[in-house]
Amino acid sequence: MHISELCIRRPVMTLLLTIAAVVAGAIAYTRLPVAAVPRVDFPVISVFANFPGASPETMATSVALPLEREFSTIAGLESMSSNSGQDTLNLTLQFQLGRNIDSAAQDVQAALTRAQRRLPIEMTVPPSYRKVNPADAPVLLLTLSGGDVPLYRLNDVASTIIAPALSRVQGVAQVVTYGEQLFSVRVRLDPDRIAAMGLAFDTVQQSIQQANSNAPVGLLSGERQQLTLRATEQPQNAEQFGQLVVAGRANAPIRLNEIAEVADGVQNERVASWRDGQRALVLAVQRQPDANTVDVVDGVLRSVEALQSALPPGARLGVMLDRSRSIRDAVHDVQESLLIAIGLVVLVCFLFLRRLSATLIPSIAVPISLCITFGFMYALGYGIDNVTLLGLTIAVGLVVDDAIVVLEAIVRHIEEGMHPVAAAIRGAKEVGFTVLSITLSLIAVFLPILLMGGVVGRVFNAFAATVSLAVIASLIVSLTLTPLMASRMKGQHGAPGFVDRTLERGFVAIENSYAFLLGYALRFRLMIWLLFFASLFGAGWMAVNLPKGFFPVEDTGLLIVNTEGPRGASIQDMAEKQSRIAQIFAASPYVNSVVSTVGAVGGSASINQGRFFVELKPRNQRPDITTILQELRRQASGVPGMRVFLQPIQNINFGARQTRTLYIYTMQGLRLDELYDWAPRLEARLARLPQLQDVNTDLQIDSPVVMVNVDRDRAAALGVSIEQVRQALYSAFGSRQISTIYGQANAYPVILEALPEDQRDESGLAKLYLRSVTGRLVPLSAVASIERRSGPLTVGHQGQLPAVTIGFNTPPGVALGDAVNAIREVEREMGLPPTIVSGFSGSAQVFQQALAGQGALVLAAVLIMYVVLGVLYESFIHPLTILSGLPAAALGAFATLWLFGLDLSVIAVIGVLLLIGLVKKNAIMVVDVALQRQRAGESPLDAVRHACILRFRPILMTTLAAAAGAVPIAAGWGAAAELRQPLGLAVIGGLAVSQALTLFVTPVLYLGFDGLARRFSRGRGKVDVSGVAPAE
Structure with a gap:
């Protein structure tokens, strides 16, 4: 017995099974996770290292290379890139898509342990790593500002109260503080005073370390009791450290505050953030992979309200960037589009069938098929996002097809005078194979997408699966419920109306x-x-x-803006220029809020970098994001000495590295001089291309450098070693951590350095003295000469080879494919030598891979469909x-x-x-x-x-x-x-x-x-x- 005949003859069974499927699908819909795009797990691990005082070359040779050698042996590593700057190293490891991120993290930890013995002993803090998913950006950015509350106190509140509380919210993966302002005691020695008292930096350093010991001292054990021995408590703040005795002279103690400025401060003074002009900390909330973004944000926002009372007086925890807003808007708008599509499809059915009863049959197939699809999606682990909702919307016009084909065959037999039940059985049998052919051949089209690898395949797997599941559901409905309903349909009674006759005449x-x-x-x-x-x-x-593009620029209402200041710019100069740009952004009638950060943060390794997060007003209160972006770019470019790179934040990201532009072009070479010669020439040529804008490079080799040239013979004659010179320079100008304060909740560093005014230029070097083997103080100028040079501000590696990246965006109306072709043409025109290997990374690389596979994808779909149809026919x-x-x-x-x-x-x-x-x-x-x-x-x-x-x-x-x-x-x-x-x-x-x-x-x-x-x-x-x- 044909399945349609079975359903017609057993209506109670058919209806009950249909109701059960609809109820199950409706329940499944409420439990589907909601996100911007389908889950794509990028196995990416970011490694961070901090070596205060180290130059970019030192970071690259003594820190980056040992780590890269160990990381290169890890199985499944797809790419490795590093960026070494002043004091910092950011190293990104991207693994193959099939690599388990937790297993990769264990291998990274083992590699860090092996590399530890090769790292400089002065690195008091070992490198750390963090699992990162570029496709799963923070769903919420919070800002913590406090008016008169010190930043280090706000940092403690963030790490001990806010972050743990938010991490307990259902669906939250982690809470990360950008640009931490960890408390520290900064000891700023006066070189003139310590030299006048016969002291040197190393003497003061040793005295502080001995006075700040936290070592155990033992127990007193008697016959009846046991007593714990405790020595003098550790100093906890600048005032207590200032009272430490570091030396004696003429039976009088020399206290630390007599030879130094001792102040409570923060560990990293080269990072700063503001929100709407006020200093602030930025906290990023990331969701778990399968969590519902909207539910996570709602839960965090409720916790934020509850946490306000736990903050210090004057402090405020505010919401800066809420990714759920664009998701809510997108989901709401797509749901509206879904309803409109259903309405249009029903209208089409009515125009052709011209009977409410006949129109109802294919129309009701749409919501029932969608409910069954929701059940399938829940069972297979899919969620509600822009891609699956796109599939559901387009599927509305497809799921009705099967019901239309079946109904048309049944109605034709009814109009010929056949009984509705017999007509339903005969019509369903006649077109059953046709409906099956339509469904299977449509699914066959999506098989290449379902089986496609790579990042793009992961994204659109959800689309292909959603449409395929919807048409399968429609096939089930059209062969079960549709014939049953048609078998109960009455024949045409009465004369047709005017509209009916008019439409019929038109169709005839x-x-x-x-x-x-x-x-x-x-x-x-x-x-x-x-x-x-x-x-x-x-x-x-x-x-x-036809111009080849990648993904359309999505209007999420959020901008990320990267800035670059002059080579060698100080943090104070960057902060002033950044403030001017922030004022320009805040003055725009389309901008809602602005968060500004300067310093080596967010993947940058140099001080002359800055970043903005700009939240725009709702879409109905502003033009499109591309128009706003071009206007803000024009206005911000007027700030002298600053380059500004604006890009809209996208829900779909394909790059593991954080960059200033959407697309990246890379150059690698064994010969550093050749690479440094070609990169600026190529950048200048690319900047003139009309297909590109915002062309920039991470090669900054003209940063001012002060070179201390030690006369080895002279130093040996005076009893001073090269190591002493390095150590003295590091203590005076390297923000050297010399001791640790152990508090109740955190450990805080004690940092030794020279007075700020002695760190402004090379004149402060003349005040530096070294202690010879005879105990005599020797001025640095007696054993070394000082000169200015130019050097790199950052040093980049790709794999283990020196590399330079050139970033770029495309102007409105220019396809990415045209930009890529223009770059390749410039390479040919300039004759790039074969010793330099060039390519694209991030989104541009994924675009090339997708472009190369598009023809094969379409051909595979056609061939699979041919095979399916050949088998069927x-x-x-x-x-x-x-x-x-x-x-x-x-x-x-x-x-x-x-x-x-x-x-x-x-x-x-x-x-x-x-x-x-x-x-x-x-x-x-x-x-x-x-x-x-x-x-x-x-x-x-x-x-x-x-x-x-x-x-x-x-x-x-x-x-x-x-x-x-x-x-x-x-x-x-x-x-x-x-x-x-x-x-x-x-x-x-x-x-x-x-x-x-x-x-x-x-x-x-x-x-x-x-x-x-x-x-x-x-x-x-x-x-x-x-x-x-x-x-x-």
Whole structure:
């Protein structure tokens, strides 16, 4: 018994199972995680090292290289890059997508342990690492400001109260403080005073270390009791440290505050953050991979309200960046688009069926199919995001197709006078194979995406799975519930109304016009063949020449702005310039809030770097983000000495490194001088390209450097070693941590340095004295000469080789593919030597990989569909007939993208793949009927003519329904519309052109291929199997 007949004869079973599936799907929907994009786990680990006082070259050679040698042996490591700057090292390890991040972290920890013995002994704090997922950016940025409350106290509040409380919120993975302001006691020695008292830096250092000991002293054990021995408590603040006796002279103690400024301060004075002009700390909240972003943010915001009372007086914890807002807007807008699509599809059904009862049957299939899809998604671990909602919206026009095909066959039999139950059984059996063919061939299109590797494959796996699950659900509904409902449908009673008669006359007129044109097409087949080859050539030409893009720029309402100041700029100078830019941003009527940070933070390793997070006002209160970005760029470029790089924060990120621009071009070479010679020349040439903007490089080799040249012979004669010189310089100018204060909640450093005024330029070196082996103080000037040079501000490595990166963005209207081609052309023109290896990384690299695989992806989809159709029809020929509409669909999609000024992005390619699955539906309905009529004895010409006319209405109806489902997407309504619009336009354009052409191309090609098959069979003396009944 056919499944449809079973469901018709057992209505209670069918209804109960349907209700159960709908309820389960509705419950599953409430439990689906909500995020901006599908989960993509990038196995990325960031390693950080801090070596106060170390130059970029020292960091690169003594810290980066030993670590890189150990990391290079880790299995599954895909890329390794490092950026060494003054005091700091940022090293990024990106592993293969299949590598388990926890296992990789264990290997990284083991490598750090092995490398520890090769690192400088002066590094008091070992390197640390952190697991990072570039695709899972913080969902919330909080700022903690305190007015008169010291930053180090706010830092303690953040680390001991706020971060633990927020980490306990359901779904929170971690809370990270950007630019920590950890408490420290800073001892700023006066070189003149200590020299006058016969002291040196090393003497004071040893005295502080001995006075601040926290070593155990033992126990007193008697016959009746045991006593714990405790020595003098550690000093805890600057006042107590200032009273320490560091030496004696003439029976009088010399206290630390007599020879130094002792102050409570912060450990890192080269990092600072502001919110709306007020100093602040920035806390980033990251969610767990499977957590619901909206629920996480709501939970954190409730905790923030509760934490306000626990803050010091005057302190305030505020929300700066809320990623859930764009997600809420996008989800809400897509849900609206979903409802609009459902409404348009129902309207299409009503226009064709013109009866409420008949319209209700395919219409009710939409929500039921979607509910079943939600259940499938929950079971398979998918969630609600922009990509899956895009799939659901486009699926609205697809899930109704199966019900329309089944209903049309049943209604036709009812109108012929058959009883509804018998008509339902017969109609469902007639088109059951057709519906199955449509569904399986559509799923076949998405198999390459489901099996596609790489980052893009991970993102769009969710889209392909969602659409596939929706059409499977629709197949189930169309073969079970739809025949049952149709079997209870009454025949047409009473005279049709005016609207009904008008619509019917219109459809009859269209059918007659089509039949007339079809006759000419079948008579002049050569013209149709020429039209077919013209569409094939046109589609191929446009595929090659249409600008190639990656992902559309999404308007999330958030900007990230990187700034670069003059080489050698001080933190004070950077703060002043950064403040001027912040005022420009804050003055914009479209900006809601601004957070500013300067110093070596966020992946930067140099002090002359800055960063802004800019939150824009809601979309209905401002123009699009690209317009605002260009205006802010123009205004901020007027600040002297500052370069400003603006980019919108995107929900889909593909780079493991944090960069100033969206795209990165890299150069590697063994010869450092050759690399440093070519990089500036290439940067200057690229900056003149109209296809690029914001061109910049991390190569900064003209930073001012003060070189201390020690005369080894002179130093030996005076009893001073090279090591003494290095140690003295490090103590005076390296922010050297010489001791540790152990508090109740944290450990804090004691930092030794010279007075701030003696650290401003090289004149402070003249005040430095060294103690010789005889105990005599020797001025530094007696053993060394001082000169100024230029040197690198940062040193970059890619793998273990020196590397330079050139970042760039693309101007509005310029496709990434055009920018990449322009860069490659410049390489050829300039004759880049083979000893320098160039390439792209991050998003540009993923774009190249995706571009290289697009042709193979489309070809694989077509081949898989051909195989599926060949198996279903037991024919080598008829699958070609069914696929004959693809060139017209591709031509329509490409032409529509060109007319709207859009490039051939990854989203648009997915739309073209979707078209492959949509347009073959028309040919399947024609071929099925034509084969049935041929088996009944009709000639191929009569069979295909009658099939085209008979299936014209359902073809037109299903095509309009599919197009109606894509209308809200193509219209570009709401948040994240930029991501969806290319797909919607490609689908509508492809459907429109394919509908106009394939209604004539398919029958002509059917006759051509059928004749070819017959001649081939006669020539080989074999039976023609092209007309055999399809495999069921």
